[in-house]
Amino acid sequence: MTNLLARRGPRPELAPPAAGPRPVIELAGVSKVYPNGKAALRDVDLALGEGEFVFLVGPSGAGKSTLLRLLIRDELPTSGQVLIDGQDVARVSGRGVPRLRRRIGVVFQDFKLLPNRTVRENVAFALEVTGTPRRLIGPAVERALSVVGLNAQARQLPSTLSGGEQQRTAIARALVHEPRLIMADEPTGNLDPLISWEIIQLLLRINELGVTVLMATHNADVVTALRRRVVALEEGRIVRDEVGGYHRED
Ligand SMILES: Nc1ncnc2c1ncn2[C@@H]1O[C@H](COP(=O)(O)OP(=O)(O)OP(=O)(O)O)[C@@H](O)[C@H]1O
Ligand SMILES: [Mg+2]
Structure with missing residues (x-):
């Protein structure tokens, strides 16, 4: 597991300036206007440091998912810059895009698991599509499943899992590339309160292992409790942008 989440620190010649470590994510003056004219983000400045756990909140339509989509280059900003580890995502092209996406583990509200593949196969698939050597896939999948506590369910199909187990499978899949950042868009939106807490606890544990977490949520209880x-x-x-509770906005 240490191996799974081994930190890849900066090389000495790239040591961070005295002012503090380089942000994992930085948005500078970012605006996003969709082709239909909808301005979903307006002049957003945001920096997330290594190892932070950050909630992204706001009413429906506020731009949370748009912001997350910009990070994985699912969308490009209309203006401004989106930097991941100091790299401008708009300048990444071709083979660089999958490489960028491997640095970010993504978790969605609706899990997005492949229904005809087992838990293990769903997690392995993430490595297979990126051409990871076969001998490395098995051990990496077992490590990711053990982080989320699903080794015993490895041979089950998603339809035979509880909602919480399905989301833990999705989190294992997000982890298997050993990402620097996990971004989760409403990961507890389809789960009951108790299971939601389990998922949050899991994300907190992953964060404690050194992975930066950015989580969009409407779950006011969780946001308020965790401070x-x-x-x-x-x-x-x-x-x-502050440490603290959830102002009910919607
Ligand atoms: N592909 C798109 N084309 C046009 N408009 C879009 C597109 N995607 C999102 N929007 C609009 O941009 C705005 C922000 O949407 P976004 O999905 O980012 O909000 P959100 O904060 O994630 O909302 P929710 O809490 O409901 O998930 C909304 O007005 C939405 O209708
Ligand atoms: Mg959304």
Whole structure:
């Protein structure tokens, strides 16, 4: 497991400046206008440091998913820059895109598992599509499954799992590339409160292992209880960025 989440620190000649470590994610003056004219993000500045756990909140339509999509280059900003580890995602092209996406583990509300593949195969698939040598896949999958506590369910199909287990499978799949960052878009949106807490606890544990976590959520109870950094969007703008609770906005 140490291996799974082994930190790849900066090379000595790239040591961070005295002002602090380089952000894992940085958005500088980012705006996103969709082709239909909808301005989903407006002049957003945001930096996430290594190892942070950050909630992204705001009413429906505020731009949370858009912001997350910009990070994996699912969308490009209309203006401004999105940097991952200091690299401008708009300048990444061709083979660089899958490489960028491997640095970010993505978790969605609806799990997005392949229904005809087992838990193990779902996690392995993430490595197979990127051409990982076969001999490395088995051990990496077992490590990811053990982080989420699913080794015993490895041979089951998603349809035979509880919702929480399905989400843990998705988290294992997100982890298997040993990402620097996990971004989760409403990961507890389809889960009951108790199971939601289990998923949050798991994300917190992964964060403690050194992975930066950015989680969009409407779950006010979780945000209020954890007292982590909360970035609030409203109509595409950051209206709050502080450690603390959830101001009910929707
Ligand atoms: N592909 C698209 N084309 C046009 N408009 C879009 C597109 N995707 C999102 N939007 C619009 O951009 C705005 C922000 O959407 P986004 O999905 O980022 O909000 P959100 O904060 O994630 O909302 P929710 O909490 O409901 O998930 C919304 O007004 C939405 O209708
Ligand atoms: Mg959304």
